[in-house]
Amino acid sequence: MDFSERPDEAQFRTEVRAWLSETLPTLQWPEPPELEDKVPFWRPYQTALFEAGYAGLTWPQEYGGQGLDERMSSIFSEESAHAGAPERLNTIGEDFAGPTIAHFGTAEQKEKYLRRILTGEDIWCQLFSEPESGSDLASLRTKAVKVDGGWRITGQKIWTSRAQLAAHAILLARTGGGERHRGITYFLLPMDSEGVTVRPLEHMLGEAEFNEVFLDEVFLPDSAVVGEVDGGWKVTMGTLAFERVAIATGRVNTVKEIRNLVDDVRSRTDADGNPLGADPHVRRSVADLWGRVHLHQAISQRVISGATGGEPPGEVTSIGKLFFCPLVEDLADFGLSLEPLNDQFDLEDEVAAVGTGGLAAAEHEAGPQDQGHRHWLRLANQARGTAIAGGSTYIQRNIVAERILGMPKK
């Protein structure tokens, strides 16, 4: 147990901090709230990251990455969050597709795709889930039929984030006669291929967070296969393993959110004009959330230390999401509850939107991504989505009980 930083870590933190404080003000703030509008805002920043040597921190150096460990990467994340850096738009590319191609791909695939992910030229999406195979990925039905020189792929995918922005996708389809896990192949798909149709799917706040993607006899050459034909499950498991730190610690910076919440409470008064922070119920709730964030922080540091030390994922990796999802939900719900009925207005209500409490001020001065009410509302919604995505919490609990605790499957 050691709270101190290694000299290389401390130096890296100093450099990153300096670079961020120099670079962020040069961006075209404010960051647009709508996803489509974010791309032209984000791309120059990603290019700057690449040029400064901060893109692909944990990627191997031979593919344009920095070859750093998880602790260095988490230092970069901390400083980015602290400085209010733009949202990362290409997590699928950087965290899933890129490392998968680097590990399982052919020389040609590496050459063709990897650098463009880091430079910000190509955004990627992931075509795994299907309407009839949600938690049960191995039951997917999208079919790839062998044709001369390649495959013809037909099927329907769903819950695809960023499909409308993506240049390429990682795609799973059934190629063999094998049951379930067997007979699946892992492909790389250009999203502008003929036969690909993207249909936005609105979540319950009315924003198109994800998409349905229809594949109608889409042709892919043999060179689009990653790994072995019918051997896609192994590659898929590899993809998920690359993300285990992110999954176990969660993508939301809860330290930043609780700080937002504290600022928000400090800036508010109740209906009688008393400081909201003097309300005993508010005090207990904030303290309790602060405490849960502390535990989350400890879990995350343990996950990062384990991954940095190259240890196999242990107990703590598998509980991260179960701890994290309800915490983010409660943080956001509490943020919404600070003003009566405030959680009930939709994203387009102008009055609620300007009642930001202290939140706007707490964001990066160059321009908040999102203001108080809308911030908490989107976060509350997103937290519920996260709990469902990638296997519901029900499945996650089964996994903990069966794989870690060895309880009988049947």
Next chain:
Amino acid sequence: MDFSERPDEAQFRTEVRAWLSETLPTLQWPEPPELEDKVPFWRPYQTALFEAGYAGLTWPQEYGGQGLDERMSSIFSEESAHAGAPERLNTIGEDFAGPTIAHFGTAEQKEKYLRRILTGEDIWCQLFSEPESGSDLASLRTKAVKVDGGWRITGQKIWTSRAQLAAHAILLARTGGGERHRGITYFLLPMDSEGVTVRPLEHMLGEAEFNEVFLDEVFLPDSAVVGEVDGGWKVTMGTLAFERVAIATGRVNTVKEIRNLVDDVRSRTDADGNPLGADPHVRRSVADLWGRVHLHQAISQRVISGATGGEPPGEVTSIGKLFFCPLVEDLADFGLSLEPLNDQFDLEDEVAAVGTGGLAAAEHEAGPQDQGHRHWLRLANQARGTAIAGGSTYIQRNIVAERILGMPKK
């Protein structure tokens, strides 16, 4: 929906109230806290009930009961609770064994057993559960072997309340070759039969709330069988049906408990000498519990009205226990929490026992059954036991989902 009382109900309430206020002071108060000592205290009261025509309120008149409906019975319970009447020691006899014998028994059985239950002469216990068949009653293993003129019974029973006080038991044993529900027979067993051994089993507070009962080649004559040989399951279901109002409303009078709690809060100050009832957290907790008791009260009245109207048990009957158990647990835990660490002292700690708050005063003036700390401690413990007894809440939820909501078994 009608809050008013029928004229016969109002008159009955008046009579009961008068009788209780006359009769209770004649008892040998205080009521002893230990179960064994309670019998000589309770028996004269039960005899008085019988003589006054208040025993077996819902039993048929031909067996010494009063033939009244559930609404009248609940009026008697309310008035008894309000006046601080003694604990009922023979619930198995009055609510399970008696009605079962009245409905399924032979003329000889009715003649022999029923009146003595109402007069207080015989306490009964129930020998159903076994070490290897807890929630899964149909898997019981106790064996009855046919011998000349009767049966020889061998096996082990567990979780038997009042076995050390009981004159007789209702007993299930396996007589036939049938699987599970088939092949079980329902017997009446004199507890002084040769081969019956009772071993007290202490719960986690160290009191012998229940027992293990060992049956070693115990002889029972053919006349001890209730209903058909191998047809005991039907009789068992009948026994449970007689209790459905009590099970659905719960045996703890939550209205009385929240009143105790309110009195307790009123009488206390915090460490700084401020009234505990001014503490915002205490206020919210009491109000929340009060609200849950209100819902419980509404559920109970609906169950009673349904049963009085002769309706088949509906949705509300099956949810009663699921609503009730956590409520009693929380009432008792909150009662214990009013003084720091107060919940941590055991029944024998004299200092904690006298720190009764307002509770003692709120009890029947003739003598509280149980004082503040011990009252809440026993109730907290008992609530957890109730959640487990008679099928855990897990099973109860399965039943709701499968039988009421029609969700697939497999």
Next chain:
Amino acid sequence: MEWKFSEEQEAYAEALQDWLSGAVDSEKLRGWFDSGDASAFAESFARDWAGVGIPEEDGGQGGGLVELALTAEHLARVDAPSAAWLATTLAVPALAGRPAEVEEAVGGQPVALLASADRIPSAAVPLQGGANGLTGSVARVLAGDTAVRFVVPVTGADGLELHVVDAGQESVRVTPRRLLDRSRTLADVTLDGAASQRLDVDAVSVLETISRRAAVLVAADTLGASQAMLDLAVDYSKQRQQFGVFIGSFQAVKHAAASIMVAVEAARSAVYYTAASVDSDQPEAALHAAAAKAQITAEGTRSADTALTMHGAIGYTWEHDLQLYYKRAKLNEGLFGSPGAWNDHIADALLLTARDQATPRLLGGGASV
């Protein structure tokens, strides 16, 4: 005490349910919600059902709070737009002795209490009265956008008064708000020297009556919405397969459904018990109403999240109907006072600091048997 609907009540509920099943479906709802105009529904509902639950002598068709709660439950069960109906129903006690005005109001000319819907009506902040008419702003008024008249709490010379104000005056400015839940509407309302007429009623007592009604009817709304979510979730669990079996066969899904069912049946028991208590003016009616509101609406939002989890990702989409009820149940939690506010109300009434005082017998008899 008898917990049982009368034959008339059963017949009313059935007829209403029949009518609603013809008048409302998902497509119509989405049309009304997208256009922000539910007047077609509100008008036809008022034409066919106006005044049920309001005594005939008061300008209604007879019945009481049990009938109103049945109406609220069944409106919510199909997510029918109900702001105008609810606002008018709540305002009716202020129009005591004016049956013609009540008849007009329930018949399609909505009246709304000019009070912020974020608090208990009895805690409404009154406007200041004066010779130049009424002036002041009230945010988040239920049905503020469609009301043709407002009942306005006013601080007069002798204390609290209730006035009635025509919404059509130029001095009345209405700014509609955008709720997540589209089945109800709120608006910010500003009066700038509006003409008003004083109502000859006991303002404090009317606001207390309105508060109890609001508590019961919002709780009844949650009952209807929760029942709808339970039905959706259970149906889905019987047709959706994962890992080769219906998801309804998983114990976790069963237990989730059971927990909603417990909430629904507890709510049903308490909504009608409390409606009868308030209607017959039981000594504890105010506490009953507060408890029903606090408990049922809080549990309703938990049921909403449970139903969402049971649905998985599909329940999280705009196009699935679950979101309609999800948002409806969530709005109800804070509408006319949060559970915390209602619980504080209960705590006040319980006199928790009344040391050494004789215990007021606030609580009814126990029902344990």
Next chain:
Amino acid sequence: MEWKFSEEQEAYAEALQDWLSGAVDSEKLRGWFDSGDASAFAESFARDWAGVGIPEEDGGQGGGLVELALTAEHLARVDAPSAAWLATTLAVPALAGRPAEVEEAVGGQPVALLASADRIPSAAVPLQGGANGLTGSVARVLAGDTAVRFVVPVTGADGLELHVVDAGQESVRVTPRRLLDRSRTLADVTLDGAASQRLDVDAVSVLETISRRAAVLVAADTLGASQAMLDLAVDYSKQRQQFGVFIGSFQAVKHAAASIMVAVEAARSAVYYTAASVDSDQPEAALHAAAAKAQITAEGTRSADTALTMHGAIGYTWEHDLQLYYKRAKLNEGLFGSPGAWNDHIADALLLTARDQATPRLLGGGASV
């Protein structure tokens, strides 16, 4: 930051666990608890392990709060009696500069802080100092029954002081209390003109140090007890059959186990993270300690009830070992301050009413990636 035990720490934990598995079993425990005398264990533990976690220059064998937390965890994991060890460990900071006395204390002559164990040590109510010795009563003192000396907070002429008092004096009266949890002991202690010696330390700062240690070590105790309950419940679920299958195959039982496991691993992560934070005196160490205590012990009592439900009726009996850990976890929730009290402490430190003030950067960097 690195979350990782050193090799020495790993070796220490292993050796301690080995030793404990020989020194403690269910039968021995029940013997000690029935007789109310755990001195045999306390003495042999002190003989073999005294002073681990206390720097050598202070009279210990070296190590710090991480080692102490490991000790607390492993003691709890076998339900070993630990009142004397814990009380002494907490009192040690008051004996700064007196290594010989520390050595004696950890070697089997327990010292205890004379403060009620129902509150945070820094909120201890001091006795009044005076010429005629110390007089006053303190209820519920941890290890008050076995301590040979007390560290006593006293209000002196210049403010708060710490004194040391021999428990053997006639003017010291000790009344042992009866806890449900038998692995720790409390006693009410009354001084009636007791002779005392003033300690040359900063009393306020020592009590703050003791508070942080108490928070971490009680949380570590809950970690050990929760791990033991998880192990018991999972083992039971693999051998108990109902309806023809192992109960561990029911999804409800699996999910219950998973929820305890989440609590255990979150606790493990936070106990050692916090121990390191306190030991290296991080800027937020006080808040970390408060958060760990509040969160972990509250969750520990939930885990205890979950483990009980997983066991069914057998877990509810005196003769099954679950009750030992169940009671241990429950005592920890209130021991040295309830979660509410610690949360109020956090709320104070967060300056929640500090409107318009620059935000103190109380919070560390985020770890999301």
